[in-house]
Every structure is written in C-alpha cells, then in structure tokens.
Amino acid sequence: MASIDGALLDFKRLDRLATGDTPIHHLDPRAKVLATLVFIVTVVSFGKYEVTALVPFFLFPVVMIALGNLPVSYIIKKIALLCPFALVVGMFNPIFDREVLVQIGSLGITGGWISFASIVMRSILTVGAAIVLVGVTGFPGVCLALERIGMPRVFAVQLLFLYRYIFVLTDEGSRMERARKLRAFGKKMEPGIFSSLVGHLLLRTWQRAERIHMAMLARGFTGEFHTRQNMRFGGKEMLFLFGWSTLFIIMRFLNLSQLVGSLVTGILP
C-alpha cells in the first residue's frame, strides 16, 4: 500500500503546482480548459496512420510547461505512468497490420508499426495536456470551469467531493491494510478478507457522508452550491483560446512537418 501512499503524495504535488504564480496560472480556467479540449479533439481526429503531422502538436504542452514553470521531469514521469495502457492498446497492430506502407532502403515499415506509433504519440499528447492543465489550473479550477461551460452542477459538485475525500478515503484504506498486514505474518490477502475490508470501508464512507451532510446542513446548506465568483473571461483569455485553437486547426489541416521538410529539401539541391 506504500505505493498508493506515494502516488497520492505525488498527486498532491500536482495540486500544489497549481498555486504557482505565472501568467498562465492567472488565466481564467475556462480558457485553459477549452483550449485543452480543442487540442485533444484535434489530436484524436487524425487518421490512424498519421505520425508526422502530430509532431508539431508537442508545441502546446511544451510551451505551457515552460510558461507555467512546471517541473519537466515530474510531468514526464506522470505521463510515463499512464503509457503502459497505450502500449497495450496498440500492441497488436504490428502483428495484424503487415502491409508495408513506407520503404526506407531495404527496410519496409508496415502500417501496423505506424499506427502503433500514432497511438502512443496521441496518448502522450492528450495525457500530457491533461496533466499540464491540472498543473496550471488545479482540480477545483477545472471543475468550476467545466461547470461554467455547461456541465451539470451535480457532476461538478460530485467531482469536487471526490477530489476532497479521495485523500481521506485512501488514508483510511491504507490504515486498514496496514492493520491487516501487521497481523497477517506474510500471508496474502484472501478474497473473503478483501471483501470484508472493502465492505467496512464502504460502511465507514457511508457514515462519514452522513456526518458531512450534517455539517453542511448546520451551515445552512439548501442544495445550492456557492463558490467564489471571481472568474473573468477577458481579452487575455480570448487571445489565449483563439490563438491556440487557430494554431491547432492549422496544424490539423496542414502537415507542418512535411511542409518544413519539403522546404528544406526544396532549397537543398
């Protein structure tokens, strides 16, 4: 369970990054959320054999990391953590898709390998963008922005509560697991014990939920969820959103890598 504790601490670090003091941090969360959404949609919309056209898209996370003053190695580690999923998804492409698409000298590259590379790149881009977004906005900020954009309030509140109590819940869970381990003398967890642990955790969560609800009622909660209303969508936000969106759309329809490549090869004799 130590690893879960560790991962959690790491997650808190991501949240602390969001308290940074850079121009990117000060932008209205809505601008950042929308720009990231446009980014993800354009990246995902490419055909399955597209690789070169995806390269320019790295500009967005790189610029955001640089301007937002985020620690690069930390972000890369977080992305690497999620990459195995992409590898599993793309794993079988090279086996099933053996049609040679690119010929470099005597080496033929099959469509399978190209689509595999495309999947991996896309996941790095989208996961990276999402992590960077949380790093420069903070989870609560993202939730509020989503709510303002039109996500039902219930979901936003659910997400906020999830985020608040995930730490408490995992703490509780890891304490229980530690207590079990101390008396298990190296034995593995049996299914029966596991279900009992989870059951207890559920009941405790239930009781806590009741206490939280009481605490909310005690402070006049009537179903409305008020938060600080200090979001402002101004000129800077407009510029940020439309600047990036335009760039993404241009990059979607013009293959910049190829363009640069042909320029270079055109100039060279």
Place this chain on the structure above:
Amino acid sequence: MSHHIVEVRNLRHVYPDGTIALRDISFRITHGESVAIIGANGAGKSTLLLHLNGFLSPTAGEIRIGDYPLTKATLPDIRRTVGMVFQDPDDQLFMPTVYDDVAFGPLNLGFPGTEVEQRVKDALEKVGAGHLQDKPPYNLSGGEKKRVAIATVLSMSPDILVMDEPTDGLDPYARRRLMSLLRDFSHTKIFTSHDLDMVLELCSRVIILHEGEVKADGPALEIFRNEELLARCRLEKPLSMQGCPVCGGKG
C-alpha cells in the same frame, strides 16, 4: 438577549433499533454560560448534541433555542444560531480551500459578496488562521484543521457554540492554544469532552450524563469533588485535582 438560551425539557430519544439513548433529560443553559456535558462512552452525549441542531428529532420532550421551540419551521434560523463544531474536522471541511469553506455558511445565508469576504477574514483572524486561507484542507495539521473548523462556524456569527470533543487529537501546545481561544469567546458554550482538565479550566458548570439520564448538574468544582458520584458514572477527578504521583502531595 434571550437568543442565547438553550432549554431541554424531558427529552427522550429511542433509536430505530430500540436502543434507548436518552431517557429523560432536562436542563436550561442561559446566556454566556460555559457548560460541559460529560459522561462515559455511550452515555448519550453525542445523541444529545445532535438534537440541539435538529439532526435528530426527539421521541418525546421538547427543545427550545432562544424563544423558539425547535421545529421544522424554525430549523434554518436555529441552525444559524447554534454553531456546531464536529469532532472530526475532516467532516466539517469539505470545500477545495479554507477560504471557500469558511465562506460556505455566509453564502448559504445569502450575504452579499463584500460582507462574505469580511466575515471570512474576521473569522479566520479570530482563530489565527488568516495565512491559511488559500490552502486545501488536507494540507493542514490537526490543530490548524480544528481552528479552521471553528472559523467555518464563527463566520455565521452564531450565538451559541456547540463543540463535540474540541481538544480531541490535539498535541499539548495546540490544545493550550485552542483553550485560550475558546476562553475568549463570549458565546454561550456547550462542550462534550473526556478532557476533564479542559472542562475544569473552561467551564463553570458541568452536566453529567449516565445511561441517558442527567445524574448531576452543578458548578464544576463541586461536581469534581464528589468522588463517589464520579466513580458511579465511570468518571474520575481531573488530573489537576488529583494528588501528585511523584511527590505524593494532595490535590
């Protein structure tokens, strides 16, 4: 101001499973009093507290806060009058940041933005937590959490403060700090606690609950001197009133 009066008359509460938590409780707490409700585990302290804010409704009997009986219609008003601080601050701090949490009550009460801001600032200032306002609750220490939890209630300017085990889980320094903070409040205060030394220092009056009944109600010193009574209710003298175990001196 009669707003600050808490009156409980013949309160009885039976849980749905048939457990009788409170048999017949009556007391009256007046303006500015500082009262401790003490008793062994399972004596009914928590059940009683949950009644003061209308979370549980009496099986029989009546509760009056100020001039009003506690009913569905008066509930919103009474919940503002009675500020309840829970034992586990994690239950009370549920918003993303300390500021949002302290603002939760005033916003629900419909105060305008500037007033909310002022109230949050004042409440945090009062508990010495002004510098914590942008922090998320999970990044606070136990003592900080407790003080912020008190601020979330103070921001609604209640007349009566009800606290469940205020010093529970605090280190000696944080406990001292909290106690001197509580001493300065002019509200009517109702505590439950097993920390009898804290009770002795902060409360002039003590109510002992035992098996759902009031076994004693009187001045703190008088009750703590009655060893026979304390033993019968599974309690004991505060440590500061007991003889010193090292030098053998009498308390």
